[in-house]
Amino acid sequence: MDIQTVLLGFLIRSCMTGYDLRKAFSMSFSFFSGLSYGSIYPSLKKMESRGLVTKQVVIQDGAPNRKVYTITEAGRKAFLDSLRAPFVPEQPKRAFLMRLFFFAHLSPEERKAIALAQLESVVLLRKELESLRPEIEALADSFQYLCFQIGLRYYDNMASDLSMVLDAMRDEKVNLS
Numbered sequence: 001m002d003i004q005t006v007l008l009g010f011l012i013r014s015c016m017t018g019y020d021l022r023k024a025f026s027m028s029f030s031f032f033s034g035l036s037y038g039s040i041y042p043s044l045k046k047m048e049s050r051g052l053v054t055k056q057v058v059i060q061d062g063a064p065n066r067k068v069y070t071i072t073e074a075g076r077k078a079f080l081d082s083l084r085a086p087f088v089p090e091q092p093k094r095a096f097l098m099r100l101f102f103f104a105h106l107s108p109e110e111r112k113a114i115a116l117a118q119l120e121s122v123v124l125l126r127k128e129l130e131s132l133r134p135e136i137e138a139l140a141d142s143f144q145y146l147c148f149q150i151g152l153r154y155y156d157n158m159a160s161d162l163s164m165v166l167d168a169m170r171d172e173k174v175n176l177s
Contacts, residue, residue: 126155
């Protein structure tokens with residue numbers, strides 16, 4: 001799903017500022033999407049020029065003006081068309097697996113250090129996601145909550161896989177020296 005569809009998905013629920021969209025994006029997609037914050041504002045500008053959203057500038061005293069974005073009927077149609085489009089399966093990008101494939105070219109110490117660092121990273125990412133639980137339970141619909149649960153399971157599975165790699169190296173089941 002591209003960034004424009006994601007932004008339209010947020011805007012279909014309510015009008016939002018760029019800041020609100022960034023916050024919603026961070027809470028909702030940061031754990032399972034490669035989309036970047038930096039693409040939010042350029043995408044909003046493109047969507048406005050295409051008539052998918054409108055922007056209202058709200059003047060504020062003593063604070064920067066707020067730009068509030070609203071989805072248009074054309075934006076609503078584009079969003080729903082995107083959701084209804086046939087699903088195209090994609091290969092998950094698993095950077096660690098690509099490294100693991102070539103671990104034979106590293107020393108045992110390097111392999112262990114890389115696997116441990118990856119495990120620590122996965123554990124941290126899971127903790128960050130878990131910290132969102134109160135807000136997600138309070139605000140998410142049932143499908144959004146499912147995404148949260150799948151995200152937790154993803155990190156649990158990654159941690160389990162990495163532990164298996166470390167166990168195999170420790171037990172010398174994988175002797176690649």
